[in-house]
Amino acid sequence: MNWFLKGVRKGVRTEKTPSDVAPWSTELQFKGIEEESGVTSESLRCPTSAIGPGWIAERCVYCRRCYPHYQPTGNHRMGVVKRVEKRFQRSFYLYPIDVGTCGACNTELRLIASPQHDLTRFGIFFTNTPRHADALIVMGIMTKGMREAFRRAYEAMPEPKLVIALGACAISGGIFQTEKIEADVVIPGCPPSPYTILDALIRAKGGRGW
Amino acid sequence: MKTRLIGEMGGYLLYSDHLEEIKTTKNTSNTSQEGSGRPVGSLIFQYGPATGGLIESVGMNIETFGEYIRTISVEPYKMRTISISRSIEDLLLSVERVNGNFAASHVTAFLTALENAYGVTPPRDVILGRVAQIELERIRNHLLVTQRLTEHAGFSVPSANLLYLVEEVNRVIGRAFGHRYFYGVNTLRGFRMDWQLDLPTLKNIVDEFQEVYRGILDNRVFIDRLQGNGLVSIDDSIGPAARAAGLMYDARLDGDLAEVYGEIGFNISRADSSDAFGRLLVRGQEVSESLRLIGKLNIRAQEYEAGWLDAWEKDIKGFTGGGLGRVESPSGDLAYYVGIHKGTISKVLLLPPSKVNLRLFCSSMTGNVFTDLPFNWESFGIWMSEVGVEFV
Numbered sequence: 001m002n003w004f005l006k007g008v009r010k011g012v013r014t015e016k017t018p019s020d021v022a023p024w025s026t027e028l029q030f031k032g033i034e035e036e037s038g039v040t041s042e043s044l045r046c047p048t049s050a051i052g053p054g055w056i057a058e059r060c061v062y063c064r065r066c067y068p069h070y071q072p073t074g075n076h077r078m079g080v081v082k083r084v085e086k087r088f089q090r091s092f093y094l095y096p097i098d099v100g101t102c103g104a105c106n107t108e109l110r111l112i113a114s115p116q117h118d119l120t121r122f123g124i125f126f127t128n129t130p131r132h133a134d135a136l137i138v139m140g141i142m143t144k145g146m147r148e149a150f151r152r153a154y155e156a157m158p159e160p161k162l163v164i165a166l167g168a169c170a171i172s173g174g175i176f177q178t179e180k181i182e183a184d185v186v187i188p189g190c191p192p193s194p195y196t197i198l199d200a201l202i203r204a205k206g207g208r209g210w
Numbered sequence: 211m212k213t214r215l216i217g218e219m220g221g222y223l224l225y226s227d228h229l230e231e232i233k234t235t236k237n238t239s240n241t242s243q244e245g246s247g248r249p250v251g252s253l254i255f256q257y258g259p260a261t262g263g264l265i266e267s268v269g270m271n272i273e274t275f276g277e278y279i280r281t282i283s284v285e286p287y288k289m290r291t292i293s294i295s296r297s298i299e300d301l302l303l304s305v306e307r308v309n310g311n312f313a314a315s316h317v318t319a320f321l322t323a324l325e326n327a328y329g330v331t332p333p334r335d336v337i338l339g340r341v342a343q344i345e346l347e348r349i350r351n352h353l354l355v356t357q358r359l360t361e362h363a364g365f366s367v368p369s370a371n372l373l374y375l376v377e378e379v380n381r382v383i384g385r386a387f388g389h390r391y392f393y394g395v396n397t398l399r400g401f402r403m404d405w406q407l408d409l410p411t412l413k414n415i416v417d418e419f420q421e422v423y424r425g426i427l428d429n430r431v432f433i434d435r436l437q438g439n440g441l442v443s444i445d446d447s448i449g450p451a452a453r454a455a456g457l458m459y460d461a462r463l464d465g466d467l468a469e470v471y472g473e474i475g476f477n478i479s480r481a482d483s484s485d486a487f488g489r490l491l492v493r494g495q496e497v498s499e500s501l502r503l504i505g506k507l508n509i510r511a512q513e514y515e516a517g518w519l520d521a522w523e524k525d526i527k528g529f530t531g532g533g534l535g536r537v538e539s540p541s542g543d544l545a546y547y548v549g550i551h552k553g554t555i556s557k558v559l560l561l562p563p564s565k566v567n568l569r570l571f572c573s574s575m576t577g578n579v580f581t582d583l584p585f586n587w588e589s590f591g592i593w594m595s596e597v598g599v600e601f602v
Contacts, residue, residue, distance in 0.1 A: 004367065006367060020384075022381075022388060024394060062394050064402065097260050098288065102308065103311045103594075104393075114370075114374055114377040115370050116378075126262065143287070144289065146259065146288050149259050153260055
């Protein structure tokens with residue numbers, strides 16, 4: 001079998017615009033007038049106190065207990081970029097480090113390399129060593145065993161460097177309610193969809209997002 | 211079917227038909243063994259815990275002379291603890307996150323343990339919905355395992371094809387259940403399914419997978435990396451590893467969901483070699499079988515919040531007892547034991563398939579060389595997230 005021809009025959013499968021996002025990985029919005037509703041994290045039994053005032057993306061684990069008061073809008077652009085580094089505009093190398101995940105963030109991050117998303121067309125690449133990395137993507141809750149590996153990976157990176165917290169666990173402790181990790185870019189979601197991840201990464205290097 | 215030892219959970223040994231308290235100590239360490247002491251010229255090579263090569267953090271201590279692997283031990287660096295001192299609904303959210311890629315399997319085993327403890331049976335629609343989720347998870351997992359194997363071989367076109375298909379399966383799941391990893395889908399009372407499952411798309415995905423799969427099996431260079439690599443003992447293997455060795459062993463035949471699987475006509479997939487190649491063959495067959503099973507389940511989109519638990523909920527205060535739930539996750543037996551004391555959960559024991567597969571991986575690495583390691587590792591479909599979890 002000629003794999004080259006086989007690949008060519010499949011045609012271009014990379015998406016020009018985001019087209020298929022799972023609703024419960026996008027922004028949630030209150031239906032009606034929130035101030036008059038009286039709903040709170042307590043009244044909705046929100047396990048991570050992600051309600052009030054408004055919906056707090058960084059804490060949400062999408063358990064759906066707030067439904068139908070809060071409903072998905074389909075907006076995947078939830079990442080918060082606190083620091084933009086334009087020097088990474090042409091080439092942005094990422095070193096992922098899993099400090100205590102359930103594996104879902106790992107898979108979603110992996111899927112930004114799928115043909116549908118193709119991270120390389122945006123000048124974004126994975127690297128296997130922190131010494132070649134522009135950004136450290138940290139996923140999961142900070143576990144005791146991974147703390148030293150995280151510190152050493154960060155110290156091994158050259159300047160300038162970004163820290164990107166991916167997923168509710170890294171950002172706020174998620175359902176496990178552990179410590180939050182300070183980061184230049186936070187990508188909410190449990191796990192964040194490949195669209196949300198790519199959008200935040202593009203904006204972190206000075207782009208308009210996706 | 212003959213009773214088989216599956217593995218250790220807490221202070222108990224789980225067999226295919228019962229749970230038994232441990233009386234004597236068995237070797238269940240994640241270390242391979244070849245003689246004692248370190249021979250002259252050998253060294254310990256530490257791989258991980260943070261590496262770009264593996265999808266999760268894992269630390270391996272490899273005793274080697276440079277190429278030949280003498281022993282290997284694996285450490286789960288990311289140890290997580292889950293508190294059981296909370297409501298069942300909140301605990302369920304943590305159980306989903308023991309292993310995101312097998313979330314439906316974990317939740318089903320946990321809820322089945324709970325239901326067995328209380329002696330209640332959910333409506334049939336709920337059970338069918340859980341089976342469908344597990345089979346969808348199996349398809350995604352087997353595609354991902356095959357993709358990882360091709361990636362390690364530098365087989366770029368099939369690797370990209372397979373990653374495309376994994377994403378497509380995630381989209382099918384996301385459209386039907388609202389979430390790509392079944393988070394927030396299952397509750398104590400049932401499950402939420404927003405849209406009808408897109409079976410034609412799922413069939414196209416599986417057809418395309420089979421085309422890629424046949425192509426990679428034609429490639430001698432690729433299958434040479436798998437054949438004879440990671441030979442495991444038949445006696446203590448589970449899941450695809452057991453079936454690769456030709457065993458008629460599958461929790462779908464005798465686990466908690468066996469009745470449903472029996473009714474819809476489940477066919478076990480087997481091969482005749484207990485190596486990484488045999489495990490790939492089993493996964494290839496299981497993808498098609500899972501699609502066929504999902505088609506026969508005929509689950510419908512709706513929110514299953516039936517009131518079947520209302521009467522039961524009044525009786526649970528003061529209840530003391532325990533129950534075991536066992537399902538066939540994509541990587542093999544997955545079991546939970548839930549103990550209840552006076553209406554609240556007092557004990558949760560977990561036996562994830564990765565714990566057993568990790569032991570099999572270590573024992574099968576002795577005598578292999580470095581280049582075999584990633585292929586053998588991926589062939590078991592191990593997720594370290596579920597190995598390093600403790601319920602306290």
